[in-house]
Amino acid sequence: MALVEKKKIMDENGVRRAITRIAHEIIERNQGVNDLAIIGIRRRGGPLAERLAVKIGEIEGVKIPVGILDITLYRDDLTALGPNPLVHRTEVGFDLQNKTVVLVDDVLFTGRTVRAALDALADLGRSRCIQLAVLVDRGHRELPIKADFVGKNVPTSKKESISVKVTEIDGIDEVVIEEKT
Amino acid sequence: MVFKHRKDLLGLAELNRAEIESIINTAVPMKDILTRDIKKVPALRGKVVCTVFYENSTRTRTSFELAGKYLSADTVNLAVSTSSVQKGESLKDTIKTIEVMGTDVMVMRHSMSGAPHYVARNTKMRVINAGDGFHAHPTQGLLDMYSIREKKGTLDGLKVVILGDIQHSRVARSNIAGLSKFGCEVRVVGPSTLMPADIENMGAKRFYNIEEALDGADVINVLRLQLERQKKGLFPSVPEYAENFGLNRKRLSLAKKDVLVLHPGPMNRGVEVASDVADSAFSVINEQVTNGVAIRMALLYLMIGGASE
Numbered sequence: 198m199a200l201v202e203k204k205k206i207m208d209e210n211g212v213r214r215a216i217t218r219i220a221h222e223i224i225e226r227n228q229g230v231n232d233l234a235i236i237g238i239r240r241r242g243g244p245l246a247e248r249l250a251v252k253i254g255e256i257e258g259v260k261i262p263v264g265i266l267d268i269t270l271y272r273d274d275l276t277a278l279g280p281n282p283l284v285h286r287t288e289v290g291f292d293l294q295n296k297t298v299v300l301v302d303d304v305l306f307t308g309r310t311v312r313a314a315l316d317a318l319a320d321l322g323r324s325r326c327i328q329l330a331v332l333v334d335r336g337h338r339e340l341p342i343k344a345d346f347v348g349k350n351v352p353t354s355k356k357e358s359i360s361v362k363v364t365e366i367d368g369i370d371e372v373v374i375e376e377k378t
Numbered sequence: 379m380v381f382k383h384r385k386d387l388l389g390l391a392e393l394n395r396a397e398i399e400s401i402i403n404t405a406v407p408m409k410d411i412l413t414r415d416i417k418k419v420p421a422l423r424g425k426v427v428c429t430v431f432y433e434n435s436t437r438t439r440t441s442f443e444l445a446g447k448y449l450s451a452d453t454v455n456l457a458v459s460t461s462s463v464q465k466g467e468s469l470k471d472t473i474k475t476i477e478v479m480g481t482d483v484m485v486m487r488h489s490m491s492g493a494p495h496y497v498a499r500n501t502k503m504r505v506i507n508a509g510d511g512f513h514a515h516p517t518q519g520l521l522d523m524y525s526i527r528e529k530k531g532t533l534d535g536l537k538v539v540i541l542g543d544i545q546h547s548r549v550a551r552s553n554i555a556g557l558s559k560f561g562c563e564v565r566v567v568g569p570s571t572l573m574p575a576d577i578e579n580m581g582a583k584r585f586y587n588i589e590e591a592l593d594g595a596d597v598i599n600v601l602r603l604q605l606e607r608q609k610k611g612l613f614p615s616v617p618e619y620a621e622n623f624g625l626n627r628k629r630l631s632l633a634k635k636d637v638l639v640l641h642p643g644p645m646n647r648g649v650e651v652a653s654d655v656a657d658s659a660f661s662v663i664n665e666q667v668t669n670g671v672a673i674r675m676a677l678l679y680l681m682i683g684g685a686s687e
Contacts, residue, residue, distance in 0.1 A: 267407060270421040270449070275683060282684060286407045320416045 200358060200375040206351055207372035212332065212363075215348030216245070219330050220252035222346050227297055230257045232325065234296045236264040238314050239285055241303040244365035245332060249301060264289035266300075271313035293322030299346075303361040305331040308342035333372055335359050381681045386498040386505040389514035390555040398556060402524045404676035405669070411448060412671060422451035425682050428481040430456045430472070431508070432463075432488045437643055437667055438508050438517070442485045445674035451482075451682075469493070470500055477501050482682045486510075504681050512546050517677065518642055519552030521670040523560075525662050526597050528669070529638055533560035539591050539633075540564065540582070541625060542601030542650050543572040545612075549642045553599060554580045567591035568601075568623060571612045588623055595633040599640040600625050603650045616649055626652040630660065638662055 207215065224230060230253060237246025243265045250263040267285045269275075275282070300314055311329060318327060330346035335353045351359065353374065360373045380397040381387075390398065411417055427446040429439050439455065446453035456476065458464075463472060476484060483504045486494045491511030498505040509515040527533050538557055540550045544566045554564050558581035566577055567585040578584055585591035592598065603619060613619050630637065639651070639661045647653045656663060 270419040270679070270683075275421060284404050284407045284679065286410055316420070320418070321414065 199378050200360075201378050202360075202373050203357065203376045204374045205371060206333075206374060207349060207370075209370040212348075212370040212372065215332060216248050216252055219346045219348060220249055220256060223249070223299055223328070223330065224253060224256060226328070226345070230259055230261060232296050233299065234262045234264065234291060234293070234324075235299050235301060236266050236289060236318070237301040238310060239265055239267045240366060241361055241363050242266075242301045244363045245303060246299075246301040247365075249299070249330065262291045262296075264291070266314055266317055268310060268313040268317050271317045273309060273313065287317070287321070289321055293318070293324040296324045298324045298327045299330050300327055301330045303332050303363075304359050305329070305334045305342075305344050305347075306337055306359075308338045308340035311342050312340050332361060333359055381504075386494075386507075387516055387677060387681075388495055388498060388505070388507045390516045390519045390552050390559075391514075393516075393556075393559075395559045398520070398523065398559060401520055401673070401676050401680065402527060404680060405520075405524050405672040408448075408675035408679070409669065409672035411675070412668060417448050418450060419448070420450045421679055421683050422446065422449040425451040425483070425678075426479075426481045427451045427453045427483045427485065427678060428456060428476050428479075429453070429485045429508070430458065430476065431486070432458050432493075433509065435487060435508070437670060438487065439485075441667070441671045442506075442508065442517075442674050442678075445671050445678055448671070449675055449678055449683075451678065454481075469497065473497050473501050473503075477503050483678060506677060506681075509548055512548055513551065514555070515548040515552045515642075516556075517670070517674055518549050519556040520677075521666055521673040522549075522553055522599060522640055522642070523556050524673055525640060525666050525669045526638060528665075529662060530596065533557065533562060535561050535563075536596040537563045537565065537594055538597040538599060539595045540566045540599045540601065541588065541591070542568050542623065543603055543607065543612075544568050544577060544601070545572045545574050546604055546607065547601050549599075549601060551580065554582045558582075565591045565595070569613050569619070572607070588629060589632055592629055592632040595637055597638045597640065598625060598630075598633060599642075600651045602642065602644060603646055605646065605649075620649050624648075624650055624652060625655055627655060630655055630658075640666060643667070 235246045235250045237243040250261040254261050265288045267287045269284045328345040331344045332348040334347045334350050358375050362369050362371050443453045485506045485508050487508040488510050491513035494507040544550045557564050564582045566582045641663045
């Protein structure tokens with residue numbers, strides 16, 4: 198079952214503009230950046246979180262703490278993924294107590310990854326609140342989860358899949374809809 | 379993917395370098411979990427780990443039990459000395475009983491070399507060898523390698539001295555088996571009565587003079603002197619052993635300036651290792667215990683964390 202590129206929905210500029218807009222929305226929603234922290238979900242949420250933190254830092258003139266969450270050990274589909282998916286480190290080098298945490302991922306789909314990430318975050322400490330930012334929301338939720346900040350809403354069919362590439366990992370910034378053939 | 383096509387962990391000799399690396403790499407995020415306030419992740423919910431120890435143990439058994447609990451597995455310990463084994467139940471029947479209660483992984487220690495291999499052939503459970511006779515203690519070998527890599531940044535090409543009773547040491551054999559896959563120069567040194575004749579066939583270099591062996595060492599792994607061996611006349615006296623083969627400050631100075639001192643525990647302070655050496659900045663003996671939990675978490679996760687085949 199191969200995946201064929203069907204349509205490019207964001208290029209480098211599109212991704213950059215989405216990040217910039219979300220950065221502004223985060224500041225506006227939280228009336229500033231007091232106690233704000235950005236945490237990305239491995240893998241592609243990591244670089245996106247880093248970029249958001251830098252952008253917000255530029256706008257507000259402060260350094261925003263940023264971390265990376267590995268949710269492998271929290272997945273509800275661990276036994277369906279095949280033998281032992283690789284575990285990586287969670288790198289959150291600050292206390293979550295009383296922080297406003299913005300959780301960042303590339304694609305919001307079933308909501309199961311976010312569910313796992315919420316559990317993982319709760320085990321790291323009691324943040325004041327958690328908000329969700331995603332580059333693409335493609336629908337088809339299986340859990341009652343909704344993003345607070347969305348780069349682009351992309352209605353998709355279940356046969357399609359969304360491929361997000363980021364420069365830090367893939368050498369290019371783009372979002373593409375692919376279809377199974 | 380170490381355990382995709384491999385059911386059990388019985389020794390390090392049968393693992394290749396990449397498999398050992400993937401176990402050690404997985405132990406790194408596991409160790410992070412140990413440093414958190416909430417030391418628990420749900421990865422092994424609904425899985426059962428049973429420890430069956432036919433020999434005494436403090437750290438190995440406890441660390442397997444905690445490793446399972448930190449990953450949310452249910453862990454149970456069969457206390458052999460108060461079990462039906464004492465009524466004469468055979469090993470095979472005991473194993474079957476444990477298997478049909480729903481156990482996924484059995485962790486086993488036995489005084490007979492090869493006992494875990496026999497069990498592994500006769501059960502669907504995954505089996506981890508937690509020490510069999512003089513043969514192998516793979517999780518100790520892995521945690522030693524992890525402890526060394528953590529401090530040195532690499533294992534490649536290090537000079538590692540294993541000091542003491544090599545003959546009766548499964549720890550020595552597992553260290554040699556593992557480290558030799560990373561191009562380490564493994565030197566073994568101890569009294570000739572406690573040195574197996576064929577040890578060089580495993581890839582170790584044999585020394586009888588401790589000063590020569592320690593020269594330029596990156597790591598010294600000190601073995602416990604099993605005091606009961608003295609009764610068998612394998613060495614004259616404990617003080618004489620300490621005099622000739624104990625690791626003291628003076629001998630330590632022959633090794634590299636950033637040498638690491640390891641000991642699998644339990645220690646006989648003042649015998650195989652001087653107390654001030656065991657408590658010095660060179661010693662990673664306590665950290666080995668922490669790393670042991672992380673390595674065992676990694677193994678349990680790699681064995682039963684994903685889908686069963």
